[in-house]
Amino acid sequence: xxxxxxxxxxxxxxxxxxxxxxVVEFDAFENYKTIVEFYDSCPECQSFPKEEYFSGNWxxxxxxxxxxxxxxxxxxxxxxxxxxxEWEVAGVITRPEYRGRGYSxxxxxxxxxxxxxxxxxxxxxxxxxxxxxxxxxxxxxxxxKG
Numbered sequence: 001x002x003x004x005x006x007x008x009x010x011x012x013x014x015x016x017x018x019x020x021x022x023v024v025e026f027d028a029f030e031n032y033k034t035i036v037e038f039y040d041s042c043p044e045c046q047s048f049p050k051e052e053y054f055s056g057n058w059x060x061x062x063x064x065x066x067x068x069x070x071x072x073x074x075x076x077x078x079x080x081x082x083x084x085x086e087w088e089v090a091g092v093i094t095r096p097e098y099r100g101r102g103y104s105x106x107x108x109x110x111x112x113x114x115x116x117x118x119x120x121x122x123x124x125x126x127x128x129x130x131x132x133x134x135x136x137x138x139x140x141x142x143x144x145k146g
Contacts, residue, residue: 003129014141017140065079073095079114090125
């Protein structure tokens with residue numbers, strides 16, 4: 001049986017957050033070793049060789065954001081600029097030892113703010129079993145897409 005996904009949307013009217021000064025843009029291509037170390041610390045993640053990770057042109061429409069803690073990435077998310085009017089908050093991951101401290105909600109909120117600043121609508125898709133992501137998304141202002 002395949003996993004069911006929930007689709008969320010956030011607009012200026014539903015947004016409950018702001019940008020966060022602890023969230024910074026991150027160049028995963030230039031800092032690939034750092035992103036691999038982060039992925040390898042998260043049991044649900046899989047890292048790939050750099051050539052495979054950056055194959056194709058998908059990365060041209062992607063911006064990574066991270067929160068640093070103790071000299072390493074504590075949380076990571078990205079903005080996927082695939083659609084003209086809707087940009088997706090995607091790839092939200094928090095290092096296991098930092099979970100439960102609000103990092104996901106902070107980085108999701110920051111990404112939404114960046115999307116809304118560009119006049120776009122923020123979207124997000126997650127498995128219905130991913131209760132932590134659903135909670136972080138709703139805290140930032142995402143609502144189920146009609």
